[in-house]
Amino acid sequence: MSKPMDLPNLPATVHDVAPWRDRFLQWLERIYASPTIYKWSLLTPFTSWITKRRTQQIFDLMAGFVYSQVLLGCVRLDLFRMLQNAPADIKQIAQRVGLPEPALQRLLLSAVALKLLECRRNGRFGLGPLGVPMALHTGIAAMVEHNDLLYRDMQNPIGFLNHAWKGSMADYWPYAHDAQAATHADPEKFSQYSDLMAASQGFVVQEILDTYPFANHRCVLDVGAGKGRFASELAAHAPHLQIKLFDLPPVLALASENIRSKGLTARMALHPGSFLHDPLPTGADMVTLVRVAHDHPDDVVRQLLAKIHAALPSDGVLLLAEPMAQTAADGQTSEAQTDAYFHFYLLAMGAGRLRTPQELMRLMTEAGFSDVTRLANRLPIHAQLLVGRKT
Numbered sequence: 001m002s003k004p005m006d007l008p009n010l011p012a013t014v015h016d017v018a019p020w021r022d023r024f025l026q027w028l029e030r031i032y033a034s035p036t037i038y039k040w041s042l043l044t045p046f047t048s049w050i051t052k053r054r055t056q057q058i059f060d061l062m063a064g065f066v067y068s069q070v071l072l073g074c075v076r077l078d079l080f081r082m083l084q085n086a087p088a089d090i091k092q093i094a095q096r097v098g099l100p101e102p103a104l105q106r107l108l109l110s111a112v113a114l115k116l117l118e119c120r121r122n123g124r125f126g127l128g129p130l131g132v133p134m135a136l137h138t139g140i141a142a143m144v145e146h147n148d149l150l151y152r153d154m155q156n157p158i159g160f161l162n163h164a165w166k167g168s169m170a171d172y173w174p175y176a177h178d179a180q181a182a183t184h185a186d187p188e189k190f191s192q193y194s195d196l197m198a199a200s201q202g203f204v205v206q207e208i209l210d211t212y213p214f215a216n217h218r219c220v221l222d223v224g225a226g227k228g229r230f231a232s233e234l235a236a237h238a239p240h241l242q243i244k245l246f247d248l249p250p251v252l253a254l255a256s257e258n259i260r261s262k263g264l265t266a267r268m269a270l271h272p273g274s275f276l277h278d279p280l281p282t283g284a285d286m287v288t289l290v291r292v293a294h295d296h297p298d299d300v301v302r303q304l305l306a307k308i309h310a311a312l313p314s315d316g317v318l319l320l321a322e323p324m325a326q327t328a329a330d331g332q333t334s335e336a337q338t339d340a341y342f343h344f345y346l347l348a349m350g351a352g353r354l355r356t357p358q359e360l361m362r363l364m365t366e367a368g369f370s371d372v373t374r375l376a377n378r379l380p381i382h383a384q385l386l387v388g389r390k391t
Helices: 012-016 019-033 035-043 045-076 079-084 090-097 101-113 131-136 138-153 157-162 168-172 187-200 202-211 229-237 249-261 298-311 338-349 357-366
Strands: 117-119 124-127 219-223 242-247 268-272 286-290 317-322 370-375 384-389
Touching: 019 035, 035 045, 045 079, 045 101, 045 131, 045 138, 079 090, 079 124, 079 131, 090 101, 101 117, 124 131, 131 138, 138 168, 138 187, 138 338, 168 187, 168 338, 187 249, 202 229, 202 286, 202 317, 202 384, 219 229, 219 298, 229 242, 229 249, 229 286, 242 249, 249 268, 286 298, 298 317, 298 357, 317 357, 357 370, 357 384
Parallel strands: 219 242, 219 286, 242 268, 286 317
Antiparallel strands: 117 124, 317 384, 370 384
């Protein structure tokens, strides 16, 4: 590692397990390991579905990389958009993508097994239930393509853990591990990651606009605004708002073109700078922090939250939105497996980490915010929302 990283707190449940529950889990572990119990579980209707489900889960863990490569292959061949309007047979698809039919058939049948595609009449293939969103939302395909960098870095997982910042993903996000990146990094890098952020932000933006009422605010400062995807959609959603955008100079140069093309120049002000080195602009009664905190270590997040607090007037509001770690108290254990992805993605990216809502709420409180609350939203897998007020 090039510098020390945060050591995150363990989930509260690790510390709060009652002695009797600990002993029960150890007993259960011995039960799972018993060959006799395993055979019996397959013969008993009440337990056979549990054993079969766990067997499938283990297989999915082993085969997960193949699944992701099937998805990547479909994206690179543009199969989802190709089949969106009209199903096609294997001969027609092979002619369009330039692959031999026997090999292409393996990809298509694998995509069918993963519900990305479906078999239709007369030997044709069409979109499956998981293929439809792939065709409709370009941001998903952009992230699938982008994740190829992560998988390259993780080919040797132990070597990756020792040298996480030396891979392709770290090079893709220069600001995440280089405080001076804006002064010397290739401008193309800023354009590259800004395009990805804009393309992949749609679901997060929708969660924010559907959850938080902006009617009582007059001016919003979006810190880490990127190309202005969120700011532009917020402007359309709340026409009364004035909006300020703060980000690195090469990033806001890209945002400027986007704002002009949407005819929003009169309502938006650009404030280039680095929150590591520069004060934030004042005048806004609300600050939004969308997918920013998790890119940085605790000391940087503390510094940023303190600057936001200083920039806000009395009764000003901070809205923080990003993917957050699931906890036992969330009652969302079915989504907790997404934590595994974000833990490794953020490690590969730089110095950031996935935090629980409770950790972020504590950091906001330390910065001076009160009435820090978590807003219930429909799809926490995209982002969770925290609100704090300066009083």
